[in-house]
Amino acid sequence: MTKTYKYIIEGVVGVVVLSIFLLSSGIINPSWNPFVQPPSGEVLENAIYNLSKIEKMRILALVDLSIEQPKKITGVLNLNQAIDYSNKDQKKNLTDFNLSVGIEGLDLSLGAQMIGIDKNLYLKINNLPSYLPLGVDVETLKNKWLLIDPAKVGLLGSVASTSDEVKKSQDEALLNDLKTLITDKNLFKLKRNLGKETIDGQIATHYSAEVDKQTAKEVVPQIFSIISKRLPDSGDATYQQDLQKSLDEFKQNFDEIWKALGGINFEVWIDENSQTLKKVKFTKEIQQNKILIEVAFTEFGKDFAIEQPVEFKPIEDVLPPDLLGIATTTAPK
DSSP, rough: OOHHHHHHHHHHHHHHHHHHHOTTSSOOTTTTTTTTTOOOTTHHHHHHHHHHOOOOEEEEEEEEEESSSSEEEEEEEEEEEEEEETTTTTTEEHHHHHEEEEEEEEEEEEEEEEEETTTTEEEEEEEOTTTTTSSSOOOGGBOOOEEEEEEHHHHGGGGGGGOOHHHHHHHHHHHHHHHOOOOOHEEEEEEEEEEEEEETTEEEEEEEEEHHHHHHHHHHHHHHHHHHTTTTTTTTHHHHHHHHHHHHHHHHHHHHHHHHHHHOEEEEEEEETOEEEEEEEEEEEEEEEEEEEEEEEEEETOOOOOOOSSSSEEEEEOOOOHHHOOOOOEEEO
């Protein structure tokens, strides 16, 4: 795999993990009028921001990846997530996901359900390959709720001890910083109005869109810099050095990566009344390597039943501490 494609694949994975979020059919559509001029890209940026303010909704995501060279690799991720952030002191989410990966004849599948309540995460594994080197019998992990305390397993670092009021203020500041950056720089351009469609029972306008190359080259490192300041290890000198190295490599290789990608084009559906993003679709094929990312945002304002499991075990009681990155200590008797 060339260095360029290595960066492309890493970038795709980063987009899926971090947000999946920023990222054709419908061209043959009776409602499509090529003479209707789309509004400026700011409409899309505002639609993303409006979406981020929705407190209750369901997110449906599909990622379908096929790599032909140097090895045949396929992967499909289906995600169904309900969120309820109406109570700022106890944000909740319920996620079902299924992942299947194929690597030259070796198939791997993972299915799980997750419940997030405030800072705690509850995980129930429904399907997991038995040959994974986890240090325990995989069968003992299935269909049982496991509590993941971020503070114990080191996922949040000092963030775990931050007061709710301070965290709320930090989240709002982060959101506003990102909106200001993206909006001021005009990262997105709406290319064509593809007509009206019904999405989740509401009328939405379907657009083809693209990411502006020069703006992306300038803005993407700034976005990662802003987000990285909220991560647990952001104050660590080594972390800062590694981050700066990654950002420098991104800038140095950007033109080559962009040329290989052939630009970033995607489709969006924006609710006509609320001007909120309803759906995103991104497809790309590069030398027989294909990827599809499709994300739909539905059921705005709906109440979801999201409760803490009745029975659960701390994950550190089930998996080896060294696997979780937990330092072991002997409690005094």
